[in-house]
């Protein structure tokens with residue numbers, strides 16, 4: 001759904017200012033778009049497209065304000081479910097939520113509290129993403145999936161056989177988008193470890209591919225990591241992305257210039 005909408009918007013080309021709002025496909029076109037004059041020459045063939053080929057006539061233009069982003073995806077609002085030893089996360093956007101990791105068994109009450117903190121409940125949870133197979137990240141998945149009856153579960157393919165869920169888990173990896181979140185394969189800590197990036201909000205949920213320590217970022221914990229060489233390669237990979245904030249399974253979130261810190265870490269290993 002998301003990918004097709006994105007592809008649709010991109011297919012329109014830069015000459016047409018297209019805005020998809022909350023997935024309802026509202027579009028607005030303008031031949032004298034002031035937002036991108038340098039990239040939209042007036043001679044562009046796209047700019048001559050007749051307006052009758054778009055659904056813009058179904059809504060008065062005044063009710064569809066043009067934004068500067070062709071994707072029009074809002075940043076997620078994130079809420080940490082601080083379980084002490086480990087953290088899970090609630091990512092909310094447009095009245096819907098994704099949960100990333102579920103804590104140890106018995107954490108569903110704390111997760112419900114974090115959902116309530118952003119004004120949502122189990123019925124609003126469409127997605128539950130498990131970063132990896134360790135019990136402190138997947139322990140409450142059965143309870144969470146039972147409470148969130150409409151949710152789909154996702155994890156890295158290599159870890160799925162070790163994760164318990166009352167419904168099938170959808171394998172995801174590089175290139176997949178879930179709830180406008182980009183899935184990044186970050187193997188090493190476990191073979192199927194994944195991280196989750198919100199490009200719109202500049203937020204990385206790193207699971208145990210990274211850890212927070214002393215206000216900064218360190219790599220995977222060697223004591224609990226299956227393949228530390230591969231885990232270090234995943235740190236190098238994460239350093240190629242840009243994000244302001246990074247949150248972890250273990251340790252305090254870093255909320256400023258986070259990708260710079262990851263890049264410095266990557267350069268040091």
Ligand SMILES: [Zn+2]
Nearest residue numbers: 132134189208
């Ligand atoms: Zn772990």
